[in-house]
Amino acid sequence: MSSIKLFEKPLGMRDTFPGIYEKLEAVRETGRSFLRARGYEFIKTPTVEYYDTVGKASAIYDASLFKLVDSQGNTLVLRPDMTTPIARVATSKLLKEKIPQRLAYFENVFRAQQTEGGRPAEFEQMGVEIIGDSSVYADAEAIVTVIELIQAFGIESFKVTIGHAGVLNTILQDYTESVEEANALRHLLVERNYVGFEEAVTAFDLPKTKSDALLQFIEEATNVLSLMDIEKYMRKNVALNYMRQLEQLLRQAGLVENVSFDFTLTSHMNYYTGMLFEVFAAGSGFPLGNGGRYDGLLKHFGATVGATGFGLRVDRLLEVMPPQEIENVTALILFEPSAYTEALQQAAILREGNRRVTMQSTVGLENVKAYKEQFQEVVYCYGQEEQL
């Protein structure tokens, strides 16, 4: 390994330059006022958590965690997501005060990168958690909120793909002969390896009715035109009925155009117990965010209440957002040393007029012409003598 250069940063860490900073703040402001208007309360949790509590419970792969050791020898992690810390604080405290809780966050999270050092290892995430409501209305609220939030950012071309862990698990169990087979198939779906799925189904040597059903399911379930199509695979319809209700609620909200159903959608974490979804937008090669019902995580923290929510990656949001004009006028007050009082007064007046006013003495400036060009307005404050 070569030695570290003075200007280097750890792998995947980025500086936020003024231009990006302003965009981030604009996103934060839009998101914050949007979510607060829907009754969500913002919350912040520590950057560092115990590995044994939040680290282990998190949906993020172990290899992606930044690990540290504290002075007592405990392993710590930089928080890899916000859902897990919020589940921790909700179960230990907040749920005793009010239930259900509607919480929102806009925080940075940390995920170590193994490939291609340029990818961010620290990035902002914005999301909500609805904790303590197991009804379909909470899930509908999560999806409605994510769609309207994305629209609030001016993004037009996007899609929310919804699946259901219960539906998929039932089908995988019913049409295979062992738990191992079902798990192997689920794992292939996590990787979205449809070729591998078909190969595995053939290799398992299942009864023909079962393998045919699985092969047909994998074709039909990735792009479900009507929930009725999935009915034939299910003996018990509880989970599917739930999805029908959800679809109906989204229809009533007028948002059914923005969603599609894919019952092969699954996550590597088994705490996703019910509906789950992913958010995609044109303009980025990577998903914008994801969400779903994670009652299993709450159970892990010892609470038997339902929880659902979503998280969006702010860096990808910036990629797909239409460019925005946020600027107010920038003004420069260029003053001679003797005109300092006058310059201060001038600045105060201009700032009242909603300008961003920079005060700069001519003494401290090397290239006056080049500096002046950075501003939209320039005001000179000469000393008394010059004016006379």
Add this chain to the structure above:
Amino acid sequence: MNELTIAMPKGRIFEEAYRMLIEAGFNLPEEVEMSRKLMIEIPEEQIRFILAKPMDVPVYVEHGVADIGIAGKDVLLEQQRTVHELLDLKISDCYIASAGLPNTTMNEVAPRIATKYPHIAMKYYKEMGEQVEIIELNGSIELAPMIGLADRIVDIVSTGRTLKENGLVEYERITDVSSRLIANPVSYRMKSERILDLVSRLKKCVK
């Protein structure tokens, strides 16, 4: 209709895959002038091909600059990129195997394995519980056992002729390889109609 960008590996696989697309009813010119072009536009079908090195196809697709692509399973296994694997095109069928000089056993301490596929080789020997030292080479892998650089090589085998001509024999067959149609996760959703249509049409042409 949105334009669809397809990343294709240059060379023989491009030609075979291109034939398949014509067979699947896509209105493509019979002869494409390949020469040194890196991009081919087909306005009639709103398709754009980008021609890349086979190892780079999944990179273009993962980053979404290509919506779909055609990549060998060997490349997909080696690179572990986040792409959807949609269809086995069953072209350029071959397999990855370990090979070495005849009648040899692997060094007991830490056998050396020369390969173009360090990730696949490492994973294979790890799963067998063998501790090995991986030596990454970029080509002419067969040289390694001949001059004593490695005990075994892990490489792609199609007919086995190259191995034979260099006096090597195949030991273990590791995995089958063929060309796959892959898709970017976002394109798969945002352009689902076009991609699913292409998959179902190509599926009928897979032999």
